Amino acid sequence: xxxxxxxxxxxxxxxxxxxxxxxxxxxxxxxxGQVYAYILRSPHAHASLGGMDTAKAKAAPGVLAVFTGTDMxxxxxxxGWAVKSKDGTPMAEPPHPVLAQGxxxxxxxPVAVVIAATRAEAKDASELIExxxxxxxAAVTVADALKPGASPLHDKAPGNLCFDxxxxxxxxxxxxxxxxxxVTKIEIVNNRLVANPVEPRAAIGxxxxxxxxxxxxxxxxNPHVIRLLMGAFVLQLPExxxxxVAPDVGGGFGSKIFHYAEEAIVTWASAKVGKPIKxxxxxxxxxxxxxxxxxxxxxxxxxxxxxxxxxxxxxxxxANMGAYLSTFAxxxxxYLYATLLAGTYTTPAIYAEVKAAFTNTxxxxxxxxxxxPEACFVIERLVDTAAREMKIDPVDLRRRNxxxxxxxxxxxxxxxxxxxxxxxxxxxxALKSGDHAGFDKRRxxxxxxxxxxGLGIATYIEACGIAxxxxxxxxxARAGLYETAEVRVHPTGSITLFTGSHSHGQGHExxxxxxxxxxxxxxxxxxxVVHGDTNKIPFGMGTYGSxxxxxxxxxxxxxxxxxxxxxxxxxxxxxEASEADIEFKDGKFTVAGTDKNVPFAQIAFSAYVPHNxxxxxxxxxxxxxxxxxxxxxxxxxxxxxxEVEIDRDxxxxxxxxxTAADDFGRIINPLIVEGQVHGGLAQGIGQALYENAVYDEDxxxxxxxxxxxxxxxxxxxxxxxxxxxxxxxxxxxxxVKGCGEAGAIGAPAAVINAVVNALAPLGxxxxxxxxTPERVWRAxxxxxxxxxxx
Amino acid sequence: xxxxxxTVNGKPATAQVEPRTLLVxxxxxxxxxxxxxxxxxxxxxGACVVHVDGVSVKSCTLLAVQAEGAQVMTIEGLANGxxxxxxxxxxxxxHGLQCGFCTPGMVMSAVDFxxxxxxxxxxxxxxxxxxxxxRCTGYHNIVKAILAGxxxxxxxxx
Numbered sequence: 041x042x043x044x045x046x047x048x049x050x051x052x053x054x055x056x057x058x059x060x061x062x063x064x065x066x067x068x069x070x071x072x073g074q075v076y077a078y079i080l081r082s083p084h085a086h087a088s089l090g091g092m093d094t095a096k097a098k099a100a101p102g103v104l105a106v107f108t109g110t111d112m113x114x115x116x117x118x119x120g121w122a123v124k125s126k127d128g129t130p131m132a133e134p135p136h137p138v139l140a141q142g143x144x145x146x147x148x149x150p151v152a153v154v155i156a157a158t159r160a161e162a163k164d165a166s167e168l169i170e171x172x173x174x175x176x177x178a179a180v181t182v183a184d185a186l187k188p189g190a191s192p193l194h195d196k197a198p199g200n201l202c203f204d205x206x207x208x209x210x211x212x213x214x215x216x217x218x219x220x221x222x223v224t225k226i227e228i229v230n231n232r233l234v235a236n237p238v239e240p241r242a243a244i245g246x247x248x249x250x251x252x253x254x255x256x257x258x259x260x261x262n263p264h265v266i267r268l269l270m271g272a273f274v275l276q277l278p279e280x281x282x283x284x285v286a287p288d289v290g291g292g293f294g295s296k297i298f299h300y301a302e303e304a305i306v307t308w309a310s311a312k313v314g315k316p317i318k319x320x321x322x323x324x325x326x327x328x329x330x331x332x333x334x335x336x337x338x339x340x341x342x343x344x345x346x347x348x349x350x351x352x353x354x355x356x357x358x359a360n361m362g363a364y365l366s367t368f369a370x371x372x373x374x375y376l377y378a379t380l381l382a383g384t385y386t387t388p389a390i391y392a393e394v395k396a397a398f399t400n401t402x403x404x405x406x407x408x409x410x411x412x413p414e415a416c417f418v419i420e421r422l423v424d425t426a427a428r429e430m431k432i433d434p435v436d437l438r439r440r441n442x443x444x445x446x447x448x449x450x451x452x453x454x455x456x457x458x459x460x461x462x463x464x465x466x467x468x469x470a471l472k473s474g475d476h477a478g479f480d481k482r483r484x485x486x487x488x489x490x491x492x493x494g495l496g497i498a499t500y501i502e503a504c505g506i507a508x509x510x511x512x513x514x515x516x517a518r519a520g521l522y523e524t525a526e527v528r529v530h531p532t533g534s535i536t537l538f539t540g541s542h543s544h545g546q547g548h549e550x551x552x553x554x555x556x557x558x559x560x561x562x563x564x565x566x567x568x569v570v571h572g573d574t575n576k577i578p579f580g581m582g583t584y585g586s587x588x589x590x591x592x593x594x595x596x597x598x599x600x601x602x603x604x605x606x607x608x609x610x611x612x613x614x615x616e617a618s619e620a621d622i623e624f625k626d627g628k629f630t631v632a633g634t635d636k637n638v639p640f641a642q643i644a645f646s647a648y649v650p651h652n653x654x655x656x657x658x659x660x661x662x663x664x665x666x667x668x669x670x671x672x673x674x675x676x677x678x679x680x681x682x683e684v685e686i687d688r689d690x691x692x693x694x695x696x697x698x699t700a701a702d703d704f705g706r707i708i709n710p711l712i713v714e715g716q717v718h719g720g721l722a723q724g725i726g727q728a729l730y731e732n733a734v735y736d737e738d739x740x741x742x743x744x745x746x747x748x749x750x751x752x753x754x755x756x757x758x759x760x761x762x763x764x765x766x767x768x769x770x771x772x773x774x775x776v777k778g779c780g781e782a783g784a785i786g787a788p789a790a791v792i793n794a795v796v797n798a799l800a801p802l803g804x805x806x807x808x809x810x811x812t813p814e815r816v817w818r819a820x821x822x823x824x825x826x827x828x829x830x
Numbered sequence: 831x832x833x834x835x836x837t838v839n840g841k842p843a844t845a846q847v848e849p850r851t852l853l854v855x856x857x858x859x860x861x862x863x864x865x866x867x868x869x870x871x872x873x874x875x876g877a878c879v880v881h882v883d884g885v886s887v888k889s890c891t892l893l894a895v896q897a898e899g900a901q902v903m904t905i906e907g908l909a910n911g912x913x914x915x916x917x918x919x920x921x922x923x924x925h926g927l928q929c930g931f932c933t934p935g936m937v938m939s940a941v942d943f944x945x946x947x948x949x950x951x952x953x954x955x956x957x958x959x960x961x962x963x964x965r966c967t968g969y970h971n972i973v974k975a976i977l978a979g980x981x982x983x984x985x986x987x988x
Contacts, residue, residue, distance in 0.1 A: 051922055052922070055927060056922075057930075059909075059937065062906075065931065067858075067864075239929065290930065714925075721968055722967075723968075745870070747874065753963065753969075754960070754964075754969040757956075757970075760970050
């Protein structure tokens with residue numbers, strides 16, 4: 041290992057520019073002659089569009105153009121994942137217009153765009169557009185949207201149903217329930233969330249009349265995917281004439297995976313207007329147009345034998361798709377959710393039914409964890425509830441049902457094969473690190489201060505490293521899910537690494553440089569990592585689903601293998617030895633068993649200045665590209681323990697202690713991994729206690745700004761205790777599993793289990809998310825003062 | 831249009847602005863200082879914090895004309911050439927940033943905090959950060975960085 045290689049907590053290369061204000065985010069880019077777009081959005085949740093008069097807006101100061109759906113006749117925004125219903129019929133896939141065509145379906149639906157010399161002029165002019173809306177009844181919940189007689193959103197989605205899907209063996213589950221000693225039942229609302237990266241979405245479209253090439257700068261986690269979707273489906277532009285750049289991106293959390301209308305609007309309009317066009321979301325627009333997350337309503341039942349062994353799990357979920365299908369929406373409540381319902385347990389029979397519907401709300405898609413937090417919450421709330429009902433210690437009940445250490449590869453009843461893991465050790469690490477044994481004393485100390493203290497445990501598993509393309513394809517994906525890397529060795533031995541992954545906070549410029557440093561023995565100062573530009577990188581599927589290192593990093597390893605193999609051929613020539621005798625170690629090619637060697641930099645120089653070179657057998661140059669398609673998902677898993685204190689008088693919940701023990705496989709940079717866990721935990725605690733996207737019955741988003749939507753702040757959170765257990769992934773060359781989503785998956789269940797544990801002495805058995813002071817206070821009041829009304 | 835004259839990062843600056851122009855718009859769009867960011871419309875996120883006459887201020891809450899005659903410092907003016915300011919160095923050392931978008935506001939806010947607190951507690955840092963949102967770090971390493979940066983600034987001053 042070099043001092044900068046695998047396992048070193050190297051300080052980040054990218055920090056120098058971010059700390060000095062020299063990052064380049066999309067809104068920081070200004071193109072010559074640039075003008076601005078303002079998107080006029082629907083104020084109504086559901087309405088048909090009558091007349092639209094743009095004449096006054098077109099005549100307003102600074103305005104260059106106003107376009108509506110009538111002007112912009114292009115393809116709809118495509119959906120990248122197709123799901124079939126139980127009966128084999130394809131899901132309803134209604135059109136998703138870029139600008140409204142005759143109808144609006146959620147508050148925030150884009151209706152028109154104004155292009156003007158300044159942002160202010162574009163916004164001012166938008167207020168002069170006159171639109172005759174005929175308001176229709178709205179449905180914001182799946183239950184309401186599926187009611188007979190509900191106002192239909194789409195002609196092509198009868199009854200507002202998108203799909204009615206299932207997974208698992210219903211017969212086996214029914215039989216197991218029939219012989220169960222105990223059945224635990226719960227009702228769960230998995231609250232709707234808004235990803236809210238601090239950088240709002242932005243896009244700049246530019247058309248070069250000389251070359252006919254379009255460039256889109258955009259806040260994306262996957263620029264090649266945007267190029268493919270927008271080029272092939274929306275604007276019908278060939279890819280060699282379309283460049284998509286995702287420069288520094290200020291956080292994504294899933295919400296910047298998807299192809300959004302504004303990207304197509306600025307690209308298309310830049311050619312019409314003949315000038316580069318910038319659009320930047322105001323935060324209110326982010327709330328009303330970034331894809332939301334979660335929003336499930338679930339009934340779940342767990343069958344157990346008399347010893348607490350899980351016999352079967354039955355789950356019925358209503359999933360809110362919002363008004364349209366966002367890019368990967370159908371995969372989230374199906375293949376990223378129900379396939380994880382085994383969790384860390386040996387439950388032999390599982391059956392899940394998922395009904396997805398269209399509602400008059402912002403489209404819902406992947407948000408950090410995407411389906412896996414929802415699955416974890418179902419399982420871990422069931423386990424804790426069953427433990428209480430059967431009077432079994434919740435730790436003990438988990439241990440009784442964990443998959444055994446020697447059971448891998450482990451086939452679950454819901455399609456996945458776990459390759460490695462050790463949930464017993466991870467649980468023990470968390471119990472020890474969180475001083476589980478000392479909890480009773482801490483509870484008594486809290487009681488002396490008139491506080492209710494509770495401890496909650498959640499174990500989780502996730503399927504990451506998305507995904508083997510053939511498997512994903514069989515499950516409905518309309519794209520491959522490999523990753524690419526190009527290692528370009530320069531003549532004097534420095535390196536540029538091009539990756540199809542995208543970094544928007546994850547620190548790839550450091551971690552990926554460490555991979556190269558480890559393998560080639562070169563200091564990271566000599567290695568630059570380039571990402572986010574379709575003109576520079578061969579291809580790329582981008583960053584989501586904790587896939588960057590497991591898939592993108594594996595592609596880097598593959599490309600490095602090719603560099604080393606070619607280097608050996610060159611070294612054999614220079615050292616006048618057989619290629620089979622050349623070893624590469626510590627940055628030197630050596631003839632085995634001798635001290636004859638040639639350093640890597642000299643090989644690089646020979647490759648580009650091939651004066652003494654096996655030119656008859658080998659091409660000059662040292663620049664290798666690899667595509668890596670994973671063989672299986674990876675399965676990070678862990679155990680999270682939350683401790684809360686509740687103020688009896690106000691109902692306020694404080695997370696006073698949080699312990700995470702996670703297994704991410706091999707760790708390249710522990711500093712970065714811990715940071716990823718911290719961030720995920722904050723989002724998970726946010727879901728449990730603070731965050732909620734609330735619509736009123738007319739479809740108005742009530743929590744549509746940072747004034748109303750409670751983002752976790754520094755004084756909402758404790759410092760975290762984070763530990764890692766390592767079982768290696770068996771099927772990728774680095775043994776890595778991925779760490780990006782873990783915190784957001786385990787934390788909500790751990791926190792709610794802790795809150796219920798704290799309130800259990802009062803007789804409380806459940807509390808909804810977010811467990812706000814009002815909700816908790818009401819629960820305390822109802823259980824504490826049963827005769828209060830008398 | 832109105833003329834506004836101020837000092838930014840030690841250099842005089844003059845610009846013609848609409849009366850409704852915010853200080854952050856003047857900095858980003860007319861003076862090209864894009865290190866100061868905008869993350870919300872409601873003065874909640876703190877990505878736009880700069881120093882005005884030595885005090886941390888959300889530059890989205892101030893009209894450009896209100897900064898007439900003021901000494902403004904942005905994130906671009908904090909380091910001494912290639913040497914990071916102690917607070918910037920502490921953020922790097924403690925991995926107090928991920929995507930980097932909230933970072934300029936966090937650092938500028940933290941520098942003001944450090945000037946006001948000699949030996950702060952973790953809780954004081956967390957309460958001070960009420961006006962700065964970060965979605966990446968869970969604040970854990972930001973708090974560590976600010977405590978370390980505050981100590982380092984104290985050492986430098988003494």
